[in-house]
Amino acid sequence: MAYKRSASLKVVNCEAGKPAWLDRIHKGHCVSQMAALPENSVDVIFADPPYNLQLGGDLHRPDQSKVDAVDDHWDQFESFQAYDAFTRAWLLAARRVLKPNGTIWVIGSYHNIFRVGAMMQDLGFWMLNDVVWRKTNPMPNFRGRRFQNAHETMIWASRDANAKGYTFNYDAMKSANDDVQMRSDWLFPICSGGERLKDAEGRKTHPTQKPEALLARVLLSSTKPGDVVLDPFFGTGTTGAVAKRLGRHYVGIEREDVYIEAAEARIAAVEALDPTVLKVSAGKRAEPRIPFASLLEAGLVQPGTELTDAKRRWTARVRADGTIAIGEDAASIHRIGAKVQGLDACNGWTFWHIDSKKGLTPIDTLRQTMRDQMAVAAV
Amino acid sequence: MAYKRSASLKVVNCEAGKPAWLDRIHKGHCVSQMAALPENSVDVIFADPPYNLQLGGDLHRPDQSKVDAVDDHWDQFESFQAYDAFTRAWLLAARRVLKPNGTIWVIGSYHNIFRVGAMMQDLGFWMLNDVVWRKTNPMPNFRGRRFQNAHETMIWASRDANAKGYTFNYDAMKSANDDVQMRSDWLFPICSGGERLKDAEGRKTHPTQKPEALLARVLLSSTKPGDVVLDPFFGTGTTGAVAKRLGRHYVGIEREDVYIEAAEARIAAVEALDPTVLKVSAGKRAEPRIPFASLLEAGLVQPGTELTDAKRRWTARVRADGTIAIGEDAASIHRIGAKVQGLDACNGWTFWHIDSKKGLTPIDTLRQTMRDQMAVAAV
DNA sequence: CACACGCCTGAATCGCCCC
DNA sequence: CGGGGCGATTCAGGCGTGT
Numbered sequence: 001m002a003y004k005r006s007a008s009l010k011v012v013n014c015e016a017g018k019p020a021w022l023d024r025i026h027k028g029h030c031v032s033q034m035a036a037l038p039e040n041s042v043d044v045i046f047a048d049p050p051y052n053l054q055l056g057g058d059l060h061r062p063d064q065s066k067v068d069a070v071d072d073h074w075d076q077f078e079s080f081q082a083y084d085a086f087t088r089a090w091l092l093a094a095r096r097v098l099k100p101n102g103t104i105w106v107i108g109s110y111h112n113i114f115r116v117g118a119m120m121q122d123l124g125f126w127m128l129n130d131v132v133w134r135k136t137n138p139m140p141n142f143r144g145r146r147f148q149n150a151h152e153t154m155i156w157a158s159r160d161a162n163a164k165g166y167t168f169n170y171d172a173m174k175s176a177n178d179d180v181q182m183r184s185d186w187l188f189p190i191c192s193g194g195e196r197l198k199d200a201e202g203r204k205t206h207p208t209q210k211p212e213a214l215l216a217r218v219l220l221s222s223t224k225p226g227d228v229v230l231d232p233f234f235g236t237g238t239t240g241a242v243a244k245r246l247g248r249h250y251v252g253i254e255r256e257d258v259y260i261e262a263a264e265a266r267i268a269a270v271e272a273l274d275p276t277v278l279k280v281s282a283g284k285r286a287e288p289r290i291p292f293a294s295l296l297e298a299g300l301v302q303p304g305t306e307l308t309d310a311k312r313r314w315t316a317r318v319r320a321d322g323t324i325a326i327g328e329d330a331a332s333i334h335r336i337g338a339k340v341q342g343l344d345a346c347n348g349w350t351f352w353h354i355d356s357k358k359g360l361t362p363i364d365t366l367r368q369t370m371r372d373q374m375a376v377a378a379v
Numbered sequence: 380m381a382y383k384r385s386a387s388l389k390v391v392n393c394e395a396g397k398p399a400w401l402d403r404i405h406k407g408h409c410v411s412q413m414a415a416l417p418e419n420s421v422d423v424i425f426a427d428p429p430y431n432l433q434l435g436g437d438l439h440r441p442d443q444s445k446v447d448a449v450d451d452h453w454d455q456f457e458s459f460q461a462y463d464a465f466t467r468a469w470l471l472a473a474r475r476v477l478k479p480n481g482t483i484w485v486i487g488s489y490h491n492i493f494r495v496g497a498m499m500q501d502l503g504f505w506m507l508n509d510v511v512w513r514k515t516n517p518m519p520n521f522r523g524r525r526f527q528n529a530h531e532t533m534i535w536a537s538r539d540a541n542a543k544g545y546t547f548n549y550d551a552m553k554s555a556n557d558d559v560q561m562r563s564d565w566l567f568p569i570c571s572g573g574e575r576l577k578d579a580e581g582r583k584t585h586p587t588q589k590p591e592a593l594l595a596r597v598l599l600s601s602t603k604p605g606d607v608v609l610d611p612f613f614g615t616g617t618t619g620a621v622a623k624r625l626g627r628h629y630v631g632i633e634r635e636d637v638y639i640e641a642a643e644a645r646i647a648a649v650e651a652l653d654p655t656v657l658k659v660s661a662g663k664r665a666e667p668r669i670p671f672a673s674l675l676e677a678g679l680v681q682p683g684t685e686l687t688d689a690k691r692r693w694t695a696r697v698r699a700d701g702t703i704a705i706g707e708d709a710a711s712i713h714r715i716g717a718k719v720q721g722l723d724a725c726n727g728w729t730f731w732h733i734d735s736k737k738g739l740t741p742i743d744t745l746r747q748t749m750r751d752q753m754a755v756a757a758v
Numbered sequence: 759c760a761c762a763c764g765c766c767t768g769a770a771t772c773g774c775c776c777c
Numbered sequence: 778c779g780g781g782g783c784g785a786t787t788c789a790g791g792c793g794t795g796t
Contacts (some may be wrong), residue, residue: 012724013720021656034650043690055591060723060724064720064722064723064725077700080500080501096629101399109509110496110506110508110509110534112498113493113496113509114492114493114494114495114496114500114534115493115494115496115500116493117492117493117494118493118494118496118497119495120493121459121493121494122459127489127490127491128524128525129525129528130488130530130532131526132493132509132511132513132564134564136388138562140560141560144549144550144553144560144662145547146507146508146547147508147510147552147560147561147562147563147600148536148560148561148562148563149508149563150563150564151511151562151564153509153532154527155489155493159564160721162461168525170524171521173526175680181519181520181523181524181527182527183517183526183528183529183530184526184527184529184530185511185513185529185564191641221526245590264616278640279439288400288566289557289680291555291556291557291561292555292556292557293555293556293593293596293599294566294567296595297591297593297595297596298568298751303652303653303656303657304652304653304656306654307562310640317655318654319658320590320595320599320652320656320657321551321554321555321556321599321656321657321659321660322551322554322556322599322623323549323551323554323660325656325658328659330554330660331554331660332553332554332557332558334557334558335554335558365551373568374515374566378557
């Protein structure tokens with residue numbers, strides 16, 4: 001029998017008509033626990049499934065310290081096939097409990113998100129957006145063999161292809177984003193500091209705790225106060241804590257007792273905000289970093305151009321890859337600037353100039369030009 | 380018969396030994412045209428496949444398999460299957476022409492990239508990064524029902540799981556990015572203005588022309604000058620134009636005459652950059668190896684010299700055979716450095732110092748002196 | 759008490775060459 | 778082809794300690 005949303009459910013403080021499965025953590029496997037919930041009963045699902053990382057040996061930092069990798073048993077799968085079967089099972093169970101106008105968020109990395117996304121499409125979910133979480137402080141690539149893996153991907157999808165009535169708080173998102181549409185790339189720090197749950201010995205309670213700011217934007221964009229939010233991989237309960245704070249109901253599913261206990265204590269300490277103050281604020285972003293290579297890519301500087309310092313003591317030649325060279329000696333604008341002066345450091349942006357009929361122009365001027373162009377383009 | 384790379388292929392201006400299929404556009408379907416190329420012949424593939432799911436009748440339709448779940452939507456399943464079959468076919472053909480150490484880039488949006496990525500994993504490609512192209516000036520979401528779709532996703536993968544020798548110009552990327560690692564999120568404007576190809580009536584020639592800046596970073600990061608770059612969905616030839624400008628060879632495949640003509644005219648107008656500005660910035664990895672014993676042979680270090688670490692916690696004595704010893708314990712500068720610290724590994728060049736009136740000097744500076752002497756001697 | 763300095767850490771599919 | 782040695786490789790930020 002399907003659970004019908006009652007009016008009382010919308011009122012957070014009315015406990016009388018509230019189902020027993022609401023605002024609590026269900027211990028067990030996500031598939032069986034979701035199967036025990038009434039169908040068509042959940043407004044939004046946020047899922048942070050295992051990423052199926054396939055790590056080789058140990059990885060050490062340049063200072064020889066060992067990287068604390070995610071090697072937990074729950075992230076181990078025998079094959080892509082096994083992972084696909086698991087993904088299919090929990091997505092089907094999730095789809096059953098979702099209301100017809102419900103939506104689902106799934107977060108992942110390049111290890112798993114493509115398989116999850118394809119499976120979602122196969123099962124009939126309809127993609128609304130893929131949203132990129134850009135990390136302000138990602139872990140570096142220690143061996144210098146790849147780009148720094150600086151983001152994770154979230155898929156936001158509706159239950160059905162032609163769903164029209166799903167919740168998207170367009171105006172709230174726009175207002176929160178300096179009155180321009182909220183984009184599909186979000187910038188947040190990773191979860192650390194006081195927000196990160198730790199045990200008595202100071203070790204992190206959960207290896208992949210997500211930042212509350214990320215969950216807050218998810219819930220503020222796609223739920224209304226009083227909505228029911230389900231997280232089938234609850235972990236230490238970030239989804240529940242944010243949902244409670246924002247006046248939404250939560251349903252958590254988790255297998256590990258350690259995580260459940262930590263989540264319950266955490267959520268109990270959360271105070272729900274007064275509905276009238278549930279507004280998002282967004283600070284001014286810092287000036288975007290412009291790689292010197294971008295000036296070449298934008299055509300503001302040509303490969304082969306000669307750069308010189310303000311007193312024309314040294315000249316260097318711009319190379320196509322964004323380095324500059326004096327003779328065979330090539331490096332960044334900063335390194336070469338430091339080297340010719342015999343210093344440890346140098347701001348290449350202000351040190352190097354381009355010679356033209358109008359005299360010497362610091363390349364920093366070109367950087368500002370580029371920023372202006374980007375700002376105009378963004379409007 | 381596999382095509383073997385000849386020495387002449389590496390020299391851009393030497394046309395004599397160049398295969399007939401290089402630096403030109405092949406008209407036809409990507410699968411059949413790739414099948415006509417020699418295997419193991421391409422260093423990098425950049426692919427911008429179509430993502431509309433309503434493909435023409437030229438697609439091979441696989442045998443219909445039984446749908447076993449009530450939740451599967453047959454109509455979607457059918458079109459997704461057709462798209463998957465097409466994706467599988469061109470990825471297999473691409474994999475055949477790729478060299479063992481080759482890499483592939485595929486760009487797409489949330490409509491298709493998840494299916495493509497999952498298929499790539501199924502076929503044995505190994506993901507190195509997913510890279511997000513953040514658009515400075517994306518199209519707005521006119522209906523206000525979703526987030527502004529402000530990015531596209533690129534997958535960068537090696538041909539095989541354990542490929543170690545693929546090209547990644549780490550130092551060039553880092554130098555070009557203010558001396559910090561290049562991240563997996565790149566910011567570029569969409570292709571517009573003078574760069575955008577248009578016909579006589581001012582209509583854009585191709586609906587999805589990619590910006591040259593994007594291709595430039597792709598090629599500068601993952602290819603060397605003289606490498607062969609294949610684009611099986613050539614369109615108006617952005618890949619070819621950038622490859623030619625950067626001194627790389629290109630191979631284009633395209634079905635439509637209109638695009639081929641536009642691309643040929645476009646590439647003909649491109650001037651290749653001077654090879655001296657195309658040199659790839661290399662870090663210490665490319666420096667010639669200097670055995671520690673060479674410093675003794677050159678007289679830069681005397682047997683019996685005492686070495687110490689930066690904090691003078693340990694001292695070791697240099698022996699005539701190039702080992703260093705603490706008491707009876709003798710081994711390489713690296714092994715002894717690791718041993719005293721209780722670590723598995725240690726870079727002895729930066730760990731050990733020589734004490735003099737001017738203070739502690741790392742032996743790495745002596746190595747650099749030696750390299751400089753060798754460079755002078757070589758001229 | 760303010761500031762400088764150094765240590766620690768985060769979802770990681772993280773060598774290359776020679777014998 | 779496997780094993781072993783050389784020696785290259787990190788960004789942002791929180792937090793504790795010392796001056």
